[in-house]
Amino acid sequence: MSAPTFTILAEGAFGVETAKTASSAVRYMGDRVLSVVDSRFAGRTVEEAIGFGGDTPIVATLDEALARDPLPDALLVGIAPQGGALPATWRAWITSALERGLDVWSGLHTHLSDDPEVAACAERCGRRLFDLRKPPEDLIVGTGRAQSTEAMRLLTVGTDCNTGKMTTALELLDGLEASGLRTGFAATGQTGILLAGSGIAVDAVVSDFISGAAERLTLEAAAGKDIVLIEGQGSLMHPGYSGVTLGLLHGSIPHAMILTWMPSRPTIYGGNHEWVDLPELDEVVERYEKTLAWVCPDVPGRVIGVSLATWDIGEDEARDAVAHATRVTGLPATDPIRFGAEPLVTAVAEHYEGLRAARTT
Amino acid sequence: MSAPTFTILAEGAFGVETAKTASSAVRYMGDRVLSVVDSRFAGRTVEEAIGFGGDTPIVATLDEALARDPLPDALLVGIAPQGGALPATWRAWITSALERGLDVWSGLHTHLSDDPEVAACAERCGRRLFDLRKPPEDLIVGTGRAQSTEAMRLLTVGTDCNTGKMTTALELLDGLEASGLRTGFAATGQTGILLAGSGIAVDAVVSDFISGAAERLTLEAAAGKDIVLIEGQGSLMHPGYSGVTLGLLHGSIPHAMILTWMPSRPTIYGGNHEWVDLPELDEVVERYEKTLAWVCPDVPGRVIGVSLATWDIGEDEARDAVAHATRVTGLPATDPIRFGAEPLVTAVAEHYEGLRAARTT
Secondary structure, eight states, X not given: OOOOOEEEEOTTTOSTTTOHHHHHHHHHHGGGEEEEEOGGGTTSBHHHHHSOSTTOBEESOHHHHHHSSSOOSEEEEOOOOTTOOOOHHHHHHHHHHXXXXXXXXXXXXXXXXXXXXXXXXHHXXXXXXXXXXXXXXXXXXXXSGGGGOSSEEEEEEESXXXXXXXXXXXXXXXXXXXXXXXXXXXXXXXHHHHHHSOOOOGGGSBGGGHHHHHHHHHHHHHTTOSEEEEOOOSOTTOTTTHHHHHHHHHHHOOSEEEEEEOTTOSBOSSTTTTTSBOOOHHHHHHHHHHHHHTTOOSSOOEEEEEEEOOTTSOHHHHHHHHHHHHHHHOSOEEOTTTTOSHHHHHHXXXXXXXXXXXXXX | OOOOOEEEXXXXXXXXXXXXXXHHHHHHHGGGEEEEEOGGGTTSBHHHHHXXXXXXXXXXXXXXXXXXXXXXXXXXXXXXXXXXXXXXXXXXXXHHHHHTTOEEEEXXXXXXXXXXXXXXXXXXXXXXXXXXTOOOSOOOOOOSGGGGOSSEEEEEEESSSSSSHHHHHHHXXXXXXXXXXXXXXXXXXXXXXXXXXXXXXXXXXXGGGHHHHHHXXXXXXXXXXXXXXXXOOSOTTOTTTHHHHHHXXXXXXXXXXXXXXXXXXXXXXXXXXXXXXXOOHHHXXXXXXXXXXXXXXXXXXXXXXXXXXXXXXXXXXXXXXXXHHHHHHOSOEEOTTTTOSHHHHHHHHHHHHHHHHHHHO
16 A cells, blocks of 8 residues: 555544554654644644654644645544544544545544444545454464564563553664664554554454464564564553453564563553552563463573653653663663664664574574 | 253264363253254264263254254254354254254354354344354453452363363352352353353453453352352463463452363363473462462462363373372362362362451451
């Protein structure tokens, strides 16, 4: 597919943490984002609202976004609320975008193509609906086939959800490609799929097939590559999402993991889960490594670096947190956005060389 | 719903391990099963074919089952192949049963009500389709609310899939009820749902909602009870199903677990997974307890007994295995079918009394 331009619907929610898909689209799709809709920030630029993203304008209404020149190719439904249902008021906005000739991309759990009113409108207008979370219909139960890749498999994991697993993978992708390593990206969430143009939203897959989906994604993205980066989801310690995380771990069977961490959070994220305390990082590392080893006891994958998300704390505090991560785990650490991804790129490249050397001897 | 009578379609597959839904229906629905269809055993009784189930006849064809008097109320599609697709040849059998006036119950992943030909036929014939694996549409992400039950929560877990998690729960249900404890059963698989008349097939739920489904089931089945038994699924060590198992564990947050084990298996079950070795039982106990403790560090649930499935080994060997389980784990153990459930019923009742005493002091 050619690369479309977008306006992003994020009414009442635009922000780094509140609208992950929207803010990541702004970060990684650059000038393909023509405008963002959120009346709370109307008149400001994206950069003014969230600290990055340049001078892309934020407008008050969808009508305003559609009155601008040039008209975007598509509307992106830019938030994915917990549970994923389509807010009733959004339906009218979506149909009006279709009527203006835009395609609509959505990461909602509720597929737009399954919504009779939206689907009929798209049909009538000759426009396309892209449901980023709609999984393929021919998935199977995982079988461990991911172990057969020539490419080194690297999975990003986390202390929690929303700690930068996708961002870390994308930053590594740039850095590894720049250093000459052929690198694939297996997208497992709606935003990653939007950016990569392919992938499977594993949290939308029927639960029997989580690891099968991870395996298939890994095999596809690994073909012809030196390294495949698998976008992690959730956390083993998140009582709402841990099953998805474990299925992804046991389906992709990584050679190595990068642990993502948001130092400002002492408990699991979100109003419903703060009763779960997060342990110290070395304990988190051990949990991932041991849990992975259950299905590959001979050569279990290791955590080889820590990637921090420090956008909500000051720079000194962030540097202290990076130092803390290295002290506790003995591993290279950085916030790849704030301080650059280099320490992690180097760690991954060295791990790759080590595996290759072990194979040839 | 009133209790219907059944003929069970298990062509080419009837057996304890090859047709779990069929063999469990025979074990627990007694004389509500009027016949079983599997041409390989035609002319024999169910007891002759699989060692229990009395003199229910096995017939060669569905036509033969439908020619018998009395006519059953319903056809049960009695196997659930890995992946769950509807074998093409079975569609004709199902429509012919509908045309003869039977309802059809199915545990297949592919919902009969979504099959246009089958659905149209049911409509035309005025018959009902029961898709045991079709989850409710209003599930949410798990939040830990299961912890609020007055009832003690007990989850059956396993070294592997197909090790007796449902059977153990059902045997405990009988034993605990007989000893005067009001006991609920939360069914999580198609067979359990068939027998209980309600439940959610957690392996058919969208993976974001596994723990939310477990939580809802637990709350519903716990209402007004002293103890709620939650039917486990899969195994933390099964690379195909571990995500479902963990979601169930973190959604139900049990006070106690019973570990099921099939001593004849040194590796994970099934042609695609035998590369995963099973560890010793004390290690398995530790994995479940530690993994559960991630989301309830204060009072983590413990494994309080071991339930064996020994139907494929001799009696002496089975007794040795029971003794081994107790020696290694320090816990009461039995094969509840072969040697009676009493040691486990006692362990659960004692744990319940202990929790109650701790609450009142």
